[in-house]
Amino acid sequence: MRLAYIFDQRLPSTETDTEQALNTLAALSRNGVDVTLLLPKDTFRQDANADALREYYQVSGEFSVKRLRSTFPSPRVFEKLGHAVRASLGIDKTAYDVVYTRNAPSLVAGLMSGLPMVYETYRPWPEQVKTLRPVFRWAMRQKTFLGGVFHSEFALNTYAALGADRQALTVVHNGFDPTRFSVDPGTSKARKAIGLDTTGVVAAYTGRVNLQKGLGAVLDLADLHPEVTFLIVGSEGEGEVEKRASTQDNVVVYPWATYDQLPNFLFAADILMVPPSQGPLKTVGNTVLPMKLFQYLAAGRAIYAPKAPDTAELLSHGENAWLVRPDDVQAASEALTELVRQDDLRARLGMNGRSMSGDLTWDARAQRIVEFVEKRLASQSAP
Numbered sequence: 001m002r003l004a005y006i007f008d009q010r011l012p013s014t015e016t017d018t019e020q021a022l023n024t025l026a027a028l029s030r031n032g033v034d035v036t037l038l039l040p041k042d043t044f045r046q047d048a049n050a051d052a053l054r055e056y057y058q059v060s061g062e063f064s065v066k067r068l069r070s071t072f073p074s075p076r077v078f079e080k081l082g083h084a085v086r087a088s089l090g091i092d093k094t095a096y097d098v099v100y101t102r103n104a105p106s107l108v109a110g111l112m113s114g115l116p117m118v119y120e121t122y123r124p125w126p127e128q129v130k131t132l133r134p135v136f137r138w139a140m141r142q143k144t145f146l147g148g149v150f151h152s153e154f155a156l157n158t159y160a161a162l163g164a165d166r167q168a169l170t171v172v173h174n175g176f177d178p179t180r181f182s183v184d185p186g187t188s189k190a191r192k193a194i195g196l197d198t199t200g201v202v203a204a205y206t207g208r209v210n211l212q213k214g215l216g217a218v219l220d221l222a223d224l225h226p227e228v229t230f231l232i233v234g235s236e237g238e239g240e241v242e243k244r245a246s247t248q249d250n251v252v253v254y255p256w257a258t259y260d261q262l263p264n265f266l267f268a269a270d271i272l273m274v275p276p277s278q279g280p281l282k283t284v285g286n287t288v289l290p291m292k293l294f295q296y297l298a299a300g301r302a303i304y305a306p307k308a309p310d311t312a313e314l315l316s317h318g319e320n321a322w323l324v325r326p327d328d329v330q331a332a333s334e335a336l337t338e339l340v341r342q343d344d345l346r347a348r349l350g351m352n353g354r355s356m357s358g359d360l361t362w363d364a365r366a367q368r369i370v371e372f373v374e375k376r377l378a379s380q381s382a383p
Helices: 016-032 050-057 074-090 106-110 130-139 153-160 187-194 214-222 240-245 263-267 281-282 292-299 329-341 343-359 362-381
Strands: 002-006 032-042 064-072 099-100 119-123 145-151 167-169 201-208 231-235 251-256 272-273 302-306 321-322
Touching: 002 016, 002 074, 002 281, 016 032, 016 050, 016 321, 016 362, 032 074, 050 064, 064 074, 074 106, 106 119, 106 130, 145 153, 145 362, 153 167, 187 263, 201 214, 201 263, 214 231, 214 240, 214 329, 231 240, 231 263, 240 251, 263 292, 272 292, 272 329, 292 302, 292 329, 302 343, 321 329, 329 362
Parallel strands: 002 032, 002 099, 032 064, 099 119, 119 145, 145 167, 201 231, 201 272, 231 251, 272 302, 302 321
Antiparallel strands: none
């Protein structure tokens, strides 16, 4: 299969969507797909080639990179639209079997150009931005729309509600790199590796560090639980979270960690946290079934997370996670107290989480995508 992957972000970047895209296309290439990544040229920054991207994202796979003349840098709306049109018009239809993208403008431009398109997303756009419903309804009814790949049932259902052919939609959860989690050094060695000197219970959050991610709730818990050390990993500056954390003796903020450094932060913890807030899902809408969950499961530590429709697809209370009512500080605190007190409970939750992570690798994900796309190609070529 020959696949063109249109992506409109500047690379490399610490943004989670870039990590997800590079791991996905690298895994596709490892599974026999001939992948070409179509990126915009950056007028004022040297463009990273395929080798540089493989090194930065620490992935393996023989994909190629093609840079297209663009409006970068300019206002983001012009960048996205410009690259979508440039990439779609510049693709040789005979050179690829499928064109793949995470970007809605590229989906629309590709369909208008008659390209065989697969759209991937984590965002329930029809629910979050209702004015986009006619756009996606139109897109999913085009003859060259091969299908949609969604990161959760929660997201998929918002597109299915528009009347799309359910056979053209599928859920393929994200993944993790098992080589980074093959050896658990234990909490003591991992804490030494990250420079953390404590023998008490440690709760860690990794990811984007801002209040939109619900970290205000984590800092509230830190105030209520001085006996717990809270790690916040992923800082890229001095924002509101960092300023507030600097006044809390039991909160340690770490900068953004490279992909090979991150596992030690997870292994150093007793509890891995998804902030107990529905803000990222319901209000801001930029976090749906967060990618960190797959690494949390692989690390084999107890997961503490809010009860939510997206996390329910992976997490079960008392089985592989400790789920709490979101946006209720008292309930969240009581649940954390229970988890902190019970070593056996944390060990059982972590063990169960790790045991289910085997089917959630990037390669397993790529295999599911390949099977889906091949089936869709076959269905469109059948008489």
